[in-house]
Amino acid sequence: MSTTAPAQSHLASLEDLFRHFPDVPREVILKIELLSHGHWFTDAALAATQGSLVKSYRLFSYDLVSMDKLKRGEARQVPEWFYIFRGIYDLRAVAIQTTMDPTSPFIVDVSDGKLVLTLEGKILSDVSLPVRPDYYSKSFSNDVPYHEICAFGAFFTVFRQCQFWGPKEECRFCDINQNARQMKMSKDFTLNAPVKSIEQVREAGMEVSRNMLAKEGYQAPVSFIITGGTITNVLRGLEENEFYAEYVRALKDHGPRRHISLQTNAKTRDEIKWLHAQGMDGHHANMEVWDQRLFEWINPGKARRIGHAEWIKRMLDSVDILGEGNVRPNFVGGIEMAQPHGFATIKEALASTGEGLDVMMRNGVDPRFNQWRREPHSNIVQEHEQPPVPSEFYIRLMSKRYELWKKYALRLPVKTEFCETRRYIGVAHGTYDDFPLLFDAPWYQDAKARTPEEIVQLAAGWKVPRKVSIHGPEASLSQGERATGATVVV
DSSP states (O other): OOOOOOOOOOHHHHHHHHHHHSSSSSSHHHHHHHHHHEEOHHHHHTTTTTTTTTTOOSSSOOOSSGGGTTTGGGGGBBSSSEEEEEEEGGGEEEEEOOOOTTTOOOEEEEEEEEEEEEEETTEEEEOOOOBGGGGGGGTTTTTTTTGSSBBBTTTTEEEEOOSOOOOTTTTTTOOHHHHHHHHHHHHOOSSOOBBHHHHHHHHHHHHHHHHHHHSSSSSEEEEEEEEEESSSBBTTBBOOHHHHHHHHHHTTTTTTSEEEEEEEEEOHHHHHHHHHTTTTEEEEEEEEEEEEHHHHHHHHHHHHHHHHHHHHHHHHHHHHHHTTTSSSSSSEEEEGOOTSHHHHHSHHHHHHHHHHHHHHHHOOOOOOOOHHHOOTTTTHHHHOOOOOHHHHHHHHHHHHHHHHHTTOOOOOOOOOOSSHHHSOOOSOOOOOTTTHHHOGGGOOOTTTTSSHHHHHHHHHHOOOOOOOOSSSSGGGOTTTOOOGBBOOOO
């Protein structure tokens, strides 16, 4: 007779994490779990997404399942992100990037007319969705929607592919080329050209500014990010710097108070000076992983073209030109423990990346961490089974980043973006901004502020509640219950 103990339920594992890390916000722990294990939408929840800000698949897929496995048209219905709040743990609102996986124990559903997050049948929290901006309904004369040029009022992927091809060049975690291919095969996306029109990028930027003027009643500042794949040779007759600079100039012109960040390979001091003169305000030289051995394994093209030591030097040099807070390289948090060559223990992985965090943050670099999603078409998942990285690693790593954020007195991560919640609520793809915001942002400290609506009102200094967009099953929208229903805040 077998004496093997039954596997622990996922709910029990989650609450074990709460007990083991009592000083870490529960919002952060649950978010880490949702990004690691993905989530799924019931038919009722999927129906309730109409009118929300649809997922753009703007760069990577950020899904744990390929698009051809989505049989209900989910790719054109699910939101870019959603918010969890209140519920049995009395959560404050945090944003979760939609990460589809039909096998996930986390399910977004509708209960008593409200969108909710469930785990193994137990309701954990309320859910709300970001409402679709007005400009999402507009299209160019060639029928390309504005939102396929500019996602959520901020993000322009101007080159939808990468000239690093194959396992000897591509970053192993990356599915940019495969994601573009699956978008084209799905026939659900209008824009399939790899390079976006400069004129359409300029016009989409102007339309976002017009939308902000109409919404805010004044010309609010706006931040844009330009990104795309590496150009190893030339694209449309231009080398990488000049190619991307054309888009920087297009967005910087014809609009007041624009902050333009460019996401490319690491650039030399002279290149950063030149790009800055073209209108670039911030630069993201995405290093992906700190450890030299893993950098060379994970990023073979980057390692060959620039190299580990030179990459770090260029990032640090950029601060002298662009200033602190404007150099924000991305790291794929968790890739340190990828199979088969990643670190075998959490302790080793933390020691390596923690060292990198200290080097960067004491020199004014503000590193971002996109929590690794293990996309099925990426090289690293195709070649080797990749189990979820332990949540303990993410909790300890982001705790370390927060500790250094305080030590080096870096600024509170408040943004100047089109979507109000993205200004005051942490980004959806990782928890690096959630730690300082949840612990230190004044608008998160009010015991009564739980919904996105309430947090944004406090953050913006509103004395009287303003009209906001409401979205979700009508039964949740009775007067006096907007905050507990399926509320959508732009």
